Amino acid sequence: MFAYRLLFCCFAALSFTLGLGAEPSPATRAIARETRATPEEPGITFNSVHVDGPYIAMTFDDGPSATLTPKLLDLLAAHHIKATFFVIGENVAEHPEIVARAAREGHEIGNHSWSHPNFGKMSDESIRRQLRQTDDAIKSATGKRPTLMRPPYGSITTRQKRWIHDEFGYNVILWDVDPNDWKRPGPAVVRARILKETRPGSIVLSHDIHPGTIEAMPSTFDELEAKGFKFVTVSELIRMATAGPSHPSPQPSGVPASTTRSPSPTPSPASSPGG
Numbered sequence: 001m002f003a004y005r006l007l008f009c010c011f012a013a014l015s016f017t018l019g020l021g022a023e024p025s026p027a028t029r030a031i032a033r034e035t036r037a038t039p040e041e042p043g044i045t046f047n048s049v050h051v052d053g054p055y056i057a058m059t060f061d062d063g064p065s066a067t068l069t070p071k072l073l074d075l076l077a078a079h080h081i082k083a084t085f086f087v088i089g090e091n092v093a094e095h096p097e098i099v100a101r102a103a104r105e106g107h108e109i110g111n112h113s114w115s116h117p118n119f120g121k122m123s124d125e126s127i128r129r130q131l132r133q134t135d136d137a138i139k140s141a142t143g144k145r146p147t148l149m150r151p152p153y154g155s156i157t158t159r160q161k162r163w164i165h166d167e168f169g170y171n172v173i174l175w176d177v178d179p180n181d182w183k184r185p186g187p188a189v190v191r192a193r194i195l196k197e198t199r200p201g202s203i204v205l206s207h208d209i210h211p212g213t214i215e216a217m218p219s220t221f222d223e224l225e226a227k228g229f230k231f232v233t234v235s236e237l238i239r240m241a242t243a244g245p246s247h248p249s250p251q252p253s254g255v256p257a258s259t260t261r262s263p264s265p266t267p268s269p270a271s272s273p274g275g
């Protein structure tokens with residue numbers, strides 16, 4: 001009886017969702033086009049990934065930093081943790097040896113633009129230059145081109161995702177855990193927020209340019225390990241994807257999570273300057 005009811009509820013929810021999808025108002029359609037991954041773009045955008053197992057991806061943005069990134073690399077090595085770095089091209093050009101070290105030690109390097117502008121407000125040509133220059137800088141530092149991109153501030157339109165994916169082959173990586181470490185709330189708060197929000201399949205955002213973030217990491221890693229989490233790179237996490245809903249995003253989404261694609265609106269720079 002319970003199983004039957006559950007099935008009925010699922011069916012009712014599905015019908016409701018499909019019903020909404022069939023006849024959206026023009027306004028709803030416009031918003032959906034702008035902010036949501038659509039069924040035409042499977043597997044391009046990820047906030048989190050549905051996985052069978054306690055796997056998560058730690059991501060560090062906006063580096064490399066001359067002093068903090070090497071410190072973080074030491075910590076990661078001590079914990080045998082593989083992470084993903086979304087680097088700024090300008091910083092790669094300044095410290096290619098740090099990016100080379102990160103890649104050599106098994107971490108993944110992703111493109112986070114040349115100078116951290118807001119893609120949502122830029123021409124295709126300017127975005128193309130930002131991505132191309134950074135792609136080249138990463139290739140020259142590590143010998144490998146990146147396959148992941150994270151737009152600064154998480155700001156990107158659905159149309160931009162599409163052509164960037166077509167032209168560069170990038171998956172667009174957002175996040176589902178955001179400790180807001182760029183506001184420098186102190187290591188204890190950064191750690192507490194990450195521990196509270198992280199679930200299997202989570203993509204955790206933080207920045208290796210803030211001292212408090214690096215200070216938070218030893219105990220954050222210890223406690224995540226104590227909870228049984230295993231750390232992989234973002235591409236490894238995506239390769240582990242299994243069918244089924246990713247866990248609900250903490251961001252308000254308005255639609256049920258149904259695939260590994262991003263179900264939630266793209267964070268706007270005004271409300272979410274993370275990334």
Ligand SMILES: [Zn+2]
Pocket residue numbers: 061062112116152153274275
């Ligand atoms: Zn950033």
